[in-house]
Amino acid sequence: MASHNSLPFCAMLPLLLSIFSSMAAIASGNFYRDFDITWGDGRGKILNNGDLLTLSLDKASGSGFQSKNEYMFGKIDMQLKLVPGNSAGTVTAYYLSSKGSTWDEIDFEFLGNLSGDPYILHTNVFSQGKGNREQQFYLWFDPTADFHTYSILWNPQRIMFSVDGTPIREFKNLESNGVPFPKNQPMRIYSSLWNADDWATRGGLVKTDWTQAPFTASYRNFNADACIWSNGASSCNSNSPSTSNGWLSQQLDTTSQERLQWVQKNYMIYNYCTDNKRFPQGLPPECSIS
Numbered sequence: 654m655a656s657h658n659s660l661p662f663c664a665m666l667p668l669l670l671s672i673f674s675s676m677a678a679i680a681s682g683n684f685y686r687d688f689d690i691t692w693g694d695g696r697g698k699i700l701n702n703g704d705l706l707t708l709s710l711d712k713a714s715g716s717g718f719q720s721k722n723e724y725m726f727g728k729i730d731m732q733l734k735l736v737p738g739n740s741a742g743t744v745t746a747y748y749l750s751s752k753g754s755t756w757d758e759i760d761f762e763f764l765g766n767l768s769g770d771p772y773i774l775h776t777n778v779f780s781q782g783k784g785n786r787e788q789q790f791y792l793w794f795d796p797t798a799d800f801h802t803y804s805i806l807w808n809p810q811r812i813m814f815s816v817d818g819t820p821i822r823e824f825k826n827l828e829s830n831g832v833p834f835p836k837n838q839p840m841r842i843y844s845s846l847w848n849a850d851d852w853a854t855r856g857g858l859v860k861t862d863w864t865q866a867p868f869t870a871s872y873r874n875f876n877a878d879a880c881i882w883s884n885g886a887s888s889c890n891s892n893s894p895s896t897s898n899g900w901l902s903q904q905l906d907t908t909s910q911e912r913l914q915w916v917q918k919n920y921m922i923y924n925y926c927t928d929n930k931r932f933p934q935g936l937p938p939e940c941s942i943s
């Protein structure tokens with residue numbers, strides 16, 4: 654009688670793969686579970702059982718979404734594929750923000766451009782209602798050709814912006830030098846696609862070409878290793894055994910420092926910290942410390 658040997662590994666592979674991919678789907682979030690489309694009258698859509706979200710913009714309206722959860726610190730990743738072709742005049746904003754008149758905010762904004770001309774990735778950090786901390790970059794790839802990962806690491810010591818794992822900007826906690834740092838207000842994730850042709854492309858010179866509408870940006874693979882804030886308490890303070898929060902004290906290692914310098918040297922096109930004309934009374938204090 655033939656022995657009931659276990660199946661050869663290659664025969665089990667499809668099963669294993671389907672188990673792993675369903676695990677990955679759970680780990681990487683679901684737009685139905687994690688987000689609400691908040692405006693745009695049907696122009697924002699959740700598709701593929703919650704794996705994909707798209708925002709669109711036409712002459713009548715843009716669209717936007719926000720996270721159901723509020724967070725107080727986290728490492729938050731999202732993959733975005735930006736409006737392709739002639740996207741001049743359009744802005745895709747993706748950011749964390751708290752509420753109220755002394756709000757905190759951590760911003761990625763993607764400024765569209767004519768076909769073949771580079772997008773600008775605009776970043777800013779607001780603490781207690783005060784921003785004016787813009788840094789702008791070109792990217793080292795075409796952000797409309799495929800999905801790329803845009804990450805915000807926010808912990809009590811620093812805010813780090815990364816693109817495909819490469820840090821592009823660090824904002825350190827310099828409260829001891831009198832610079833307010835966002836750490837007392839929970840933030841939600843927001844994103845929107847809107848028309849900003851009065852300033853976005855070449856400072857407003859290039860207008861949105863509405864014959865190209867609707868414009869569409871896509872999102873997938875959201876992942877938040879984060880502390881969820883609800884009813885005045887953080888999920889990270891509960892004694893849940895599953896919290897391994899390495900990101901809560903993460904800093905830049907030597908390799909990341911080098912990558913950051915590479916980006917800042919080769920791709921940074923604006924830095925408020927070198928804009929002496931804008932700050933005739935002197936550059937903001939964080940500029941001379943970091």
Ligand SMILES: *[C@@H]1O[C@H](CO)[C@@H](O)[C@H](O)[C@H]1NC(C)=O
Pocket residue numbers: 764765766767770771772773853854855856
């Ligand atoms: C658009 O392309 C022009 C020409 O290359 C460039 O100067 C500009 O920085 C690009 N980006 C935006 C958003 O204007």
